Structures are given as C-alpha cells and as structure tokens.
Amino acid sequence: MSPTETSSVATVETDLIIIGAGPTGLFSAYYAGFRGLRVAMIDSLPELGGQISAMYPEKAILDVAGFPHVKGRDLVTGLVEQANTANPTYVLGRSAVSLSVDGDVVTVGLDDGTTVRGAAVLITAGIGKFSPRALPAADGWTGRGVEFFVPSFAPYADKDVVIVGGGDSAFDWAIHLEPIAKSVTLVHRRDAFRAHERSVERVRQSSVEIITRAEVSALRGQDCLEEVEVTVDGEATTRPAQAVVAALGFIADLGPMKEWGLQLEKRHVVVDSAMRTNLPRVFAAGDITEYPGKVRLIAVGFGEAATAVNNAAVAIDPSAHVFPGHSSEGS
Structure with a gap:
C-alpha cells in the first residue's frame, strides 16, 4: 500500500490523527495500522522525519535498539517504509492551529483551512516550533558562512x-566534520559541557581544538566569512574561518498548542501511564510528553507510541483490548 497526501483546503476523515511526523509519529502510524486504524499525519514541515530530516540527516544515531550505528536519514527511510504499511494520509507543510473535542469526534484545524476529523488524536510533535538561539556576533552572517545546524557535511x-x-x-558535529574539514575549533563559554561524556572524550582525542571560557566576539570577511575573533578571559585572538556552526540550542515554542487546554509543564504535555493527556481522546508520546522519570530518547518515544496507540484504540472502540497480541504471531 502507498500513502496519500491531501491537497490544501480539504476535509479529512480518519480514525487516529497524529500531529508530528518525526520518528515517534512515524512509528505511531505503523502501530495504528497494525491495530487496524485509519491514520492521518500532520506536520508543519514539507517532508517526513521531523528534526532528523530538517537538522541532522547525516548524523550517526547510536542509541536506537538494533542499530549499533545508523545515519539519521537511513533511520527515517526505514520508519517511513514501516509507516507506509498503514497507508496513512500525509498532511504535510501545514500546521495544526486548533483542536476541539465534541463527544467521540476530535477536530483539528490547520493553518490553510483544512479540517481533519477523527476519533482520537496523538500528539508526537517534538517540543514545538524551534527558533535557533542567537549568536550576537553572527548578525547578518546567516547564509554567508554561519549556520545553526548541519544537514550535510559536504559543504564544509x-x-x-x-x-x-x-x-x-x-560535539556530534565536531566529530563528523573533523575528518573532512581543514580544521575544526570548538568554542564554549564554560569549562563544563552538556554533551555526553563519550562524545566529549572522543573530541578531546581528535585534532579538534577546544577553547573554553570563550566566546566568538566578531566575524569578518567581504562577501563571505573569512575569519573570526575569539575572546578568552577578555583577550581577543583572530583565526581563519570560512564557516561557523552556532550549535547553541533552540528556543522551544508550543505555538497554538498552548491554547488547546492541555495541561502543560515547562513546555511539555503532561500525560499518565497510558499516554493520556487531560483532554478526552487526546494522547501524546515522544519528546513532548512529561511525567515522573521521563527520559527524552528516540527509543523511549517508540515505546510511548505503542502505549498511546493501544490505549487510543480502546478509546476509539471500547470493545477492543489494550494489548493486541504480538506482531510476530502472524495470522
């Protein structure tokens, strides 16, 4: 079976509406198909894969079960192939702006006027719309040598x-760029790092230069970037640079979801052990969820997806069972 994609300004009828087409959303689509549910998947990005496709398709992912090493784009390819077995309706390049529950019908309104109606909603939308944190010295340099993420290593x-x-x-980008770049320098304002210890140690053992208690204080060049000024403890030095990657994190913004009546905690949606939100027929899974002991990993999102879909299946059809049996059992 092949997926379908809607045109703009339409009405889509389905069983389960999935908001977010990242890894957790894609696995949710597959599992909903396994439960015999019709699926519609909404995402503001024009392609499937969420942040992986948009930000780091070439990055190696090391913490997904069964894959000692897998590139982001290859993981997404497999997830899309798996999701397509559910024959989902993809509604891409459009944002969910409203959500309402009326009895056993949930309605999601999109920014282009499209309406999607179903019997349950599963929110798997990461942690909202991202805006890169500013690098003051980089004002006016975006696209002229300064980028905020690395979708491809080749340009470096x-x-x-x-x-x-x-x-x-x-640190991940430092590891991947070190073999192909002429030189890589990592600049951080503190001595301590937030990165995984294994990644930090790997960079320390490479040719990457690490400068701490420092900031990039100026960028210089004609049409494109040629050099940067790095200030360490008040003393400025200049070094050649044709590219700066500002890996400073992102400011999360839940956007319209903040107005949907969901119980939120620090920009995350609070759920119970069945992945239910405080709204009837509305579930959530993946990075967007919050509960005691939450760990934000792709692998965790996959488990939450299965839990959410199985419980949504019962909300849609009360005669169904939460546990459907194992997929390996066959028929």
Missing part, C-alpha cells in the same frame, strides 16, 4: 570550521 570540506556550543549537537 577543506574549510576552517568554528563550532560554538557545548551540547550534544556541537
């Missing part, structure tokens, strides 16, 4: 690259 071949940040993305 044989360049002097400066990465600003101390989190997982900064």
